[in-house]
Amino acid sequence: MPSADGFNQQSSINNSRLKNWPFQFRYIDPKMKSESQVIVRPARNVRGSVSLPGDKSISHRYAMLAAIANGPSRLENYSTGADCASTLGCLRSLGVKWERKDGADNVIEVQGTGLSLTAPSEPLDCGNSGSTIRMLSGIVAGQKFSSEMTGDASLSRRPMQRVITPLTAMGAQITSESGFPPLRITGAKLKSIHYRMPVASAQVKTCLLFAGLLAEGETHIEEPLRTRDHGEIALRAFGAHLERKGNEVRIRGGQRLRGIEARVPGDLSSAAFFLCAAGLFPGAQLTVTNLLMNPTRARLLDILAQMGLRISVTQLDEVHGELVGTLQVEGGRMKGATIAGADTAALIDEIPVLAALAPYTEQGIEIRDAKELRVKESDRIASMAINLRAMGAEVEEREDGLKIPGAQPLRGTELESFGDHRIAMAFSIAALRAQGETLIRGSECAAISYPEFFSTLESLVER
Numbered sequence: 001m002p003s004a005d006g007f008n009q010q011s012s013i014n015n016s017r018l019k020n021w022p023f024q025f026r027y028i029d030p031k032m033k034s035e036s037q038v039i040v041r042p043a044r045n046v047r048g049s050v051s052l053p054g055d056k057s058i059s060h061r062y063a064m065l066a067a068i069a070n071g072p073s074r075l076e077n078y079s080t081g082a083d084c085a086s087t088l089g090c091l092r093s094l095g096v097k098w099e100r101k102d103g104a105d106n107v108i109e110v111q112g113t114g115l116s117l118t119a120p121s122e123p124l125d126c127g128n129s130g131s132t133i134r135m136l137s138g139i140v141a142g143q144k145f146s147s148e149m150t151g152d153a154s155l156s157r158r159p160m161q162r163v164i165t166p167l168t169a170m171g172a173q174i175t176s177e178s179g180f181p182p183l184r185i186t187g188a189k190l191k192s193i194h195y196r197m198p199v200a201s202a203q204v205k206t207c208l209l210f211a212g213l214l215a216e217g218e219t220h221i222e223e224p225l226r227t228r229d230h231g232e233i234a235l236r237a238f239g240a241h242l243e244r245k246g247n248e249v250r251i252r253g254g255q256r257l258r259g260i261e262a263r264v265p266g267d268l269s270s271a272a273f274f275l276c277a278a279g280l281f282p283g284a285q286l287t288v289t290n291l292l293m294n295p296t297r298a299r300l301l302d303i304l305a306q307m308g309l310r311i312s313v314t315q316l317d318e319v320h321g322e323l324v325g326t327l328q329v330e331g332g333r334m335k336g337a338t339i340a341g342a343d344t345a346a347l348i349d350e351i352p353v354l355a356a357l358a359p360y361t362e363q364g365i366e367i368r369d370a371k372e373l374r375v376k377e378s379d380r381i382a383s384m385a386i387n388l389r390a391m392g393a394e395v396e397e398r399e400d401g402l403k404i405p406g407a408q409p410l411r412g413t414e415l416e417s418f419g420d421h422r423i424a425m426a427f428s429i430a431a432l433r434a435q436g437e438t439l440i441r442g443s444e445c446a447a448i449s450y451p452e453f454f455s456t457l458e459s460l461v462e463r
Ligand code: S3P
Pocket: 056, 057, 058, 131, 200, 201, 202, 203, 204, 206, 228, 348, 349, 372
């Protein structure tokens, strides 16, 4: 096979040149749609220390609020993922000036424009990012101009009625492809609403809080289950006043925001892959520094601790309202778990990697009430079931979840990422204890949230 620029074209997992490489990327003509694949070899242990790039959820929110604040903001450890770059790209199209500072710390400086943005001359490209299209639509809906929000093929299949209905009730005019992107939004002077969200979604809640900030009067949003509260915390950090009562949050329109200087805590959903990798090996020892520990995101730590991972928090601080800490983790025997109801909502992004860990646990993992996973970057219930079965596991697939028995050995094979970053990364973890090598097609999609994932994983595993 020809090789170019260090990439080796590769057609088979049995290629003998691969044997000493942990990962191997297939080279495809760069002018064509690029697609890479990764090979993950089994490991003996996980050991080391890691600090994660900034949390994706917080990075999106800080960038959007910095854009509509008065004055400059400086955001350190901004997410390195392509999704958060999509948010920055849209903000630039909306007339916001921002720049990346040189150096290793992923610093973004944003010049806030105040609550009014500038009409974009072209559609806002949200890429693969549901957070960008849903949360930014709340800001765009309150502007004096019309705009179009588009995205890639996966985003174009994701439901948007959940933001269209309440934003329309607030006075925006929105047309779509039967509730799917692209969204054409004609902004308006928004009116406040009292809205009870039918779906538990932090993206929708944040969208409506942003719209509420631009509306006349006080907006009340009630969520069916408590979802991540980064929108509320970020709004307060930028100087807004909000009230919460139980599952309802209220925001008064017209409040002015001020820019902030902040360091984004490390992404807990990205750390989840390494924490679950530690769960695969009784001798694992892992330290995670500068990690987001917000209680609405940290349910994974409780679940892994209940299952048998020994986790201690050795330092805890609060930064702009977000808890940030250092974790020491030691592997142990992993029991099983049932994840249902409010836990499912709290763990929604971590379920793929928990599913990948499940066959190696003693009793297995059952996931219920997870219908939302069918409308993520891929149909994650189907993606998980297909890949687990390909690795030889027995799995029961249900409309709203999976039952994965424990004590099942897995074998390495060829898997699809389904273009879904969390599926690509989750099955790299399953591969660490499989028999033989695992090839994951389309592994480049990990860059949606965590471009450094494969090299960091490689630095933590022992073979
Ligand atoms: C997110 C909320 C969740 C999550 C997504 C990020 C957020 O989506 O899956 O990765 O930042 O608010 P939903 O709001 O659709 O549940």
